[in-house]
Amino acid sequence: MEKFMEVGATVIQSVRLDEEKDALIILDQTLLPNEKRFLEIKKMEDLWEAIHSLRVRGAPAIGIAAGYGAYLGIKDSAATTFADLYEEFKKVRDYLGSSRPTAVNLFWALDRMEARLKEEADQSVESIKDALKSEAEKIRMEDEQVCEAIGNYALSLLEPGWGILTHCNAGTIATAKYGTALAPIYLGQAEGYDFKVYADETRPLLQGARLTAWELKEAGVDVTLICDNMASIVMKEGRIQAVLVGCDRVAANGDAANKIGTSGVAIMAKHYQIPFYVCAPLSTIDMTCSAGEKIHIELRSEEEITSKWYEKPMAPAGVKAYNPCFDVTDHELITAIITEKGIAYPPYHESLSTMFNK
Numbered sequence: 001m002e003k004f005m006e007v008g009a010t011v012i013q014s015v016r017l018d019e020e021k022d023a024l025i026i027l028d029q030t031l032l033p034n035e036k037r038f039l040e041i042k043k044m045e046d047l048w049e050a051i052h053s054l055r056v057r058g059a060p061a062i063g064i065a066a067g068y069g070a071y072l073g074i075k076d077s078a079a080t081t082f083a084d085l086y087e088e089f090k091k092v093r094d095y096l097g098s099s100r101p102t103a104v105n106l107f108w109a110l111d112r113m114e115a116r117l118k119e120e121a122d123q124s125v126e127s128i129k130d131a132l133k134s135e136a137e138k139i140r141m142e143d144e145q146v147c148e149a150i151g152n153y154a155l156s157l158l159e160p161g162w163g164i165l166t167h168c169n170a171g172t173i174a175t176a177k178y179g180t181a182l183a184p185i186y187l188g189q190a191e192g193y194d195f196k197v198y199a200d201e202t203r204p205l206l207q208g209a210r211l212t213a214w215e216l217k218e219a220g221v222d223v224t225l226i227c228d229n230m231a232s233i234v235m236k237e238g239r240i241q242a243v244l245v246g247c248d249r250v251a252a253n254g255d256a257a258n259k260i261g262t263s264g265v266a267i268m269a270k271h272y273q274i275p276f277y278v279c280a281p282l283s284t285i286d287m288t289c290s291a292g293e294k295i296h297i298e299l300r301s302e303e304e305i306t307s308k309w310y311e312k313p314m315a316p317a318g319v320k321a322y323n324p325c326f327d328v329t330d331h332e333l334i335t336a337i338i339t340e341k342g343i344a345y346p347p348y349h350e351s352l353s354t355m356f357n358k
């Protein structure tokens with residue numbers, strides 16, 4: 001944690017609970033890099049909207065928000081028995097679970113909150129509520145340690161001065177701290193690694209341009225923004241020695257869903273013989289999902305492609321658009337999957353299972 005502070009990185013909590021206000025405080029990521037505004041969220045409808053609209057985004061941050069949401073959703077319940085409280089919890093769980101489909105952390109966190117609630121079944125309603133609050137806090141605190149561990153494992157694969165390409169934003173604001181794919185950048189910076197990071201802009205929602213370029217620049221990291229269709233040229237020019245990406249759900253065979261465009265980057269990396277690493281907390285690995293084709297890919301509105309970020313529409317009125325939010329990178333294109341328990345190499349079914357038993 002201190003290393004992170006030393007390098008002057010943006011120490012910003014994108015999701016936290018404010019106990020005095022009884023609210024979830026969320027950094028509105030849709031406004032970055034132009035405005036740093038925090039939202040106070042008390043109602044479940046507002047949290048659902050914040051997740052759905054990507055005000056809070058990034059698989060681990062969505063999980064943290066859902067954990068707190070599960071607590072806030074039942075905190076003022078008038079239930080006097082476990083059974084009644086559980087009925088209310090299930091409604092909150094199902095509602096928040098419908099906000100986005102792909103990042104498994106949302107469901108992982110809700111399941112974890114439910115398991116804790118059941119463990120406390122013989123306690124009073126008030127102490128069950130307290131237990132849920134502390135479980136949500138635990139999810140957030142653990143994520144910091146998980147990201148730091150991923151960062152250290154990833155750093156062991158990198159060398160000083162390397163050019164690193166990343167896609168979308170798997171940085172500190174997508175997690176409790178450090179990020180997943182950006183964690184080794186921050187930890188390496190403290191050790192004088194002097195990485196040159198290339199950030200794909202990541203159409204259509206521009207998380208690379210708006211968020212990755214912003215947080216790395218704030219931290220004093222050497223970052224260069226490129227359009228998505230420039231990844232090949234920077235690889236060909238020898239500027240990239242490794243690709244690091246985050247992920248939203250990893251299947252048991254190692255297929256990894258991440259922001260749309262990631263699989264194309266992996267195909268190019270293979271062509272140029274550049275290692276392609278996926279950084280994945282165990283909370284993002286879904287061993288119940290056998291392969292990538294089973295992952296539900298979120299489809300988002302056409303307007304995100306045609307006009308959202310422009311003063312004037314960038315496409316003819318009424319044109320059809322297709323806007324899948326994620327794609328799945330085939331496990332054969334992935335050099336290694338870096339978890340908080342170690343580095344998994346192919347065959348992934350075996351190596352990922354081992355990570356869960358450590």
Ligand SMILES: CSC[C@H]1O[C@H](OP(=O)(O)O)[C@H](O)[C@@H]1O
Nearest residue numbers: 057058059170174246247258259
């Ligand atoms: C560290 S999680 C990574 C992550 O979040 C992304 O998606 P979104 O912005 O839609 O929530 C993405 O695919 C990432 O790499």
